[in-house]
Amino acid sequence: MSAKQALKPQVTQLYKELLWMGRDYPQGYKYFRDRCHKVFKAKSGLTDPKEIENAIKLGEYVKKELEALYFLKRYRAMKRAYYD
């Protein structure tokens, strides 16, 4: 089994997780899905397992950024509504 195939489940999982998180994206799900798809498409030609792993790491980072974005957006909204 090539390295690419071995990493495929991880990539699919990442894509699914990102799409799931993208449902709450401020500019809408469609906006997020289109961009997410474009980025994955752009990297679909990678064959070097190192490069693929780096791309997965970047994806994990984006996931954390999304979590932080949602948290911060909600936190600021609550703060504005109740404390300021």
Added chain:
Amino acid sequence: MFALRNQVRTHIARGFVSARQSLSTLALIEQSNGTIAGSTLNALTAAKELGGDVTALVAGSKAADVAAQVAKIKGIAAVLTASSPAYDHGLPENYADLVAAATKEGGFTHVVAPSSAFGKNVLPRVSALLDATQISDITKIESEDTFVRPIYAGNAIETVKSKDPIKLLTVRASAFPAVELEGGSASVSDAKDPASEPQSEWLSEELTKSERPDLGGAKKVVSGGRGLKNKENFDKIMFPLADALGAAVGASRAAVDSGFADNSLQVGQTGKVVAPELYIAVGISGAIQHLAGMKDSKVIAAINKDADAPIFEVADVGLVADLFDAVPELTEKVKA
């Protein structure tokens, strides 16, 4: 005047004689070269809020000078000094012995320190010596044994009740106002100095000196990100804006990692937690998890050329423009 003296005397009497029954607080004063560190003043407010008598502990070769300043602070009942060069740099090994000895001697029920590098260094050791749990980074005092503190990098707020006979607290400076430096007249006396053998030695320190306000306590912060492209741009664009506004300079982790800015400027969970009135994010599009360190800012403003940048989702006001044009223009307008 006489009434005041009397009051002070009874305060001291209560502090020392019947300390086991009533509440009394020992506050550690962080100082360097005769100046009291800013965060200590916030910690003293917390110490006063506990409700008991507050005794301040000053140590170092210039302890006498600092003690004179501390004695004038309103609400301090007594000041203990230990004038020994061994305590100059707050090396935790010696300092913790001193604090533990003073706590036992005075029968204090609470020990308060700022949640600074100094407090975080010394107090854990004190807590081990006294066999009590330390409660770190408190943001609110509910009662004498119940405290509020953030956990999980500020994602949850915890209220803890301590059952230890001695409560050791570090205080988050941005959560308490600073004390007034005038209006008190505390008595100054020598602390019992354990004069323990030094286990570590101070070699040297390298500090980045800055004329600008300290990032931790600044009212305004301008923060730069990877959008500035390189260090020259960072210096050329961020610093004039900061000077024009009288603001402190911060940086995102990406900017620090790329070497645009010194890591003492990093704002975020792993860097400094700031809560200014105004936070201006320049050239930061994402790096949001690192910006969680500024979530309590009053107003967040963002300047970025990408209108879709996620930072605009959390900013209160945003400017979509090329920062290389917009920031110099803004600097000029602020100056004018």
